[in-house]
Amino acid sequence: MSKTIKKICCIGAGYVGGPTMSVIAKQCPHIDVTIVDVNAARINAWNDKNLENLPVYEPGLSEIVAEARNRNLFFSTDIDSAIDEADMIFISVNTPTKNYGKGKGLAADLKYIELCARQIAAVAKNSKIVVEKSTLPVRTAAALKSILDNTGNGVDFHILSNPEFLAEGTAITDLINPDRVLIGGEDENAIAALVDIYANWVDRSKILTTNLWSSELSKLTANAFLAQRVSSINAISALCEKTGANVDEVAKAIGMDTRIGSKFLKASVGFGGSCFQKDILNLVYIARSYGLTEVADYWDQVIIMNDYQKHRFADHIIQTLYNTVSGKKIAFLGWAFKKDTNDTRESAAIYVADYLLNEQAEITVYDPKVSAERIYADLDYLNSRSSDENRRLVKIVDTPYDACDDAHAIAILTEWDVFKTYEWQKIKEKMKKPAFVFDGRKLLNRKELEDIGFKYYAIGE
Ligand SMILES: NC(=O)c1ccc[n+]([C@@H]2O[C@H](COP(=O)([O-])OP(=O)(O)OC[C@H]3O[C@@H](n4cnc5c(N)ncnc54)[C@H](O)[C@@H]3O)[C@@H](O)[C@H]2O)c1
Numbered sequence: 453m454s455k456t457i458k459k460i461c462c463i464g465a466g467y468v469g470g471p472t473m474s475v476i477a478k479q480c481p482h483i484d485v486t487i488v489d490v491n492a493a494r495i496n497a498w499n500d501k502n503l504e505n506l507p508v509y510e511p512g513l514s515e516i517v518a519e520a521r522n523r524n525l526f527f528s529t530d531i532d533s534a535i536d537e538a539d540m541i542f543i544s545v546n547t548p549t550k551n552y553g554k555g556k557g558l559a560a561d562l563k564y565i566e567l568c569a570r571q572i573a574a575v576a577k578n579s580k581i582v583v584e585k586s587t588l589p590v591r592t593a594a595a596l597k598s599i600l601d602n603t604g605n606g607v608d609f610h611i612l613s614n615p616e617f618l619a620e621g622t623a624i625t626d627l628i629n630p631d632r633v634l635i636g637g638e639d640e641n642a643i644a645a646l647v648d649i650y651a652n653w654v655d656r657s658k659i660l661t662t663n664l665w666s667s668e669l670s671k672l673t674a675n676a677f678l679a680q681r682v683s684s685i686n687a688i689s690a691l692c693e694k695t696g697a698n699v700d701e702v703a704k705a706i707g708m709d710t711r712i713g714s715k716f717l718k719a720s721v722g723f724g725g726s727c728f729q730k731d732i733l734n735l736v737y738i739a740r741s742y743g744l745t746e747v748a749d750y751w752d753q754v755i756i757m758n759d760y761q762k763h764r765f766a767d768h769i770i771q772t773l774y775n776t777v778s779g780k781k782i783a784f785l786g787w788a789f790k791k792d793t794n795d796t797r798e799s800a801a802i803y804v805a806d807y808l809l810n811e812q813a814e815i816t817v818y819d820p821k822v823s824a825e826r827i828y829a830d831l832d833y834l835n836s837r838s839s840d841e842n843r844r845l846v847k848i849v850d851t852p853y854d855a856c857d858d859a860h861a862i863a864i865l866t867e868w869d870v871f872k873t874y875e876w877q878k879i880k881e882k883m884k885k886p887a888f889v890f891d892g893r894k895l896l897n898r899k900e901l902e903d904i905g906f907k908y909y910a911i912g913e
Pocket residue numbers: 463464465466467468469488489490491494531544545546547564567568585586587588616617618619620726727
């Protein structure tokens with residue numbers, strides 16, 4: 453008989469913990485869900501009465517928080533109490549690429565995971581099911597188990613791996629209607645307890661159970677395969693530009709082969725987001741650590757191609773603007789790594805901007821959901837120039853019209869739908885001539901823009 457779960461604690465109130473637990477709370481009103489975090493500002497934002505101030509923007513999220521918050525969904529900084537009271541604890545903290553020591557630039561930094569394990573071990577006075585929700589290197593569960601068993605109070609811990617496959621921008625629909633839920637574990641009762649939670653809204657045929665290591669490795673593998681498709685089509689986009697082929701036509705032609713499939717074949721300025729690069733680098737590191745050099749090199753190429761695509765886009769802007777962008781105003785439409793999110797982690801826009809700033813361009817950014825502080829923080833983090841210099845060269849404005857006013861060129865970095873609705877005639881009139889548009893997302897209509905008089909470039913055409 454599996455244990456019936458009454459109280460859940462989730463450590464980590466970020467882009468995964470927040471939406472994931474909100475959906476569990478919505479779908480399981482009989483379970484109390486408490487999300488905890490060391491970041492008090494983030495918890496305050498989750499508790500803000502004004503739902504516009506939630507720290508994560510996702511379509512449909514604020515409605516769910518409004519429904520479940522303070523009913524059976526709670527946000528708190530009291531981590532010990534939440535651990536103590538819970539039957540099941542999800543760990544959903546960040547696992548960024550290590551930026552120091554062994555594995556720097558490749559391996560996942562597991563220090564936050566280990567801190568969680570030690571805190572759970574110290575606090576727990578009765579048996580707990582501990583669920584890995586964060587994306588982790590294969591075999592992390594063994595390390596977690598060792599810490600819990602060796603530092604705990606002699607109570608039982610069962611570890612499950614339950615990787616999250618939601619994509620930002622569509623997190624709520626992905627969570628409510630997932631392609632599959634993956635649960636890896638050793639203890640049948642613990643597995644059944646988690647299966648029963650998801651079965652409140654997910655068909656049991658879509659809930660897959662495996663051993664721990666298959667589950668952990670499947671998450672890294674899924675992201676590697678998805679990113680590989682984007683790099684594959686981006687590689688072909690460069691060839692299209694040389695040969696007169698059109699990458700959208702090629703993508704459609706190959707995607708109609710059911711063995712290939714049509715998703716994740718949209719050529720772009722390069723993939724971004726907090727996961728793809730980090731998880732592939734981690735896969736490369738793991739493969740190398742087992743001496744599998746060819747395997748590591750194979751996946752590394754996905755990242756190399758992505759870096760190439762970002763540089764290629766920036767280079768094309770420079771070449772087209774008569775080989776210099778020094779002192780020229782370039783309007784960036786979009787800074788988020790994809791539409792419908794305020795997340796900018798690893799966004800292609802950051803790297804394209806950095807490249808152009810090295811050429812002394814002046815950049816004006818408009819993004820409907822990203823704050824000015826975030827944009828400056830992204831640029832400062834690269835350490836390419838002083839923070840003052842970033843503020844001198846980059847301006848952040850509140851309307852797209854302000855961004856494009858007097859610009860030599862517009863670069864589309866995020867595929868926000870609203871960009872398609874702008875008055876492009878009006879925008880062109882106020883720009884320097886010739887007025888260039890560099891469409892890194894293949895978002896706009898070439899004919900419409902060319903009829904207005906723009907010089908229009910899109911990836912892969
Ligand atoms: N973002 C995504 O779309 C996505 C999707 C699937 C999986 N993942 C994985 O989920 C994990 C979390 O990602 P995220 O995007 O939510 O990260 P995030 O940075 O948005 O959130 C992580 C949160 O954990 C908190 N935290 C860190 N250490 C803590 C501790 N010891 N105690 C309490 N709180 C602590 C941080 O303050 C932060 O608020 C990562 O492993 C990521 O790879 C992310």
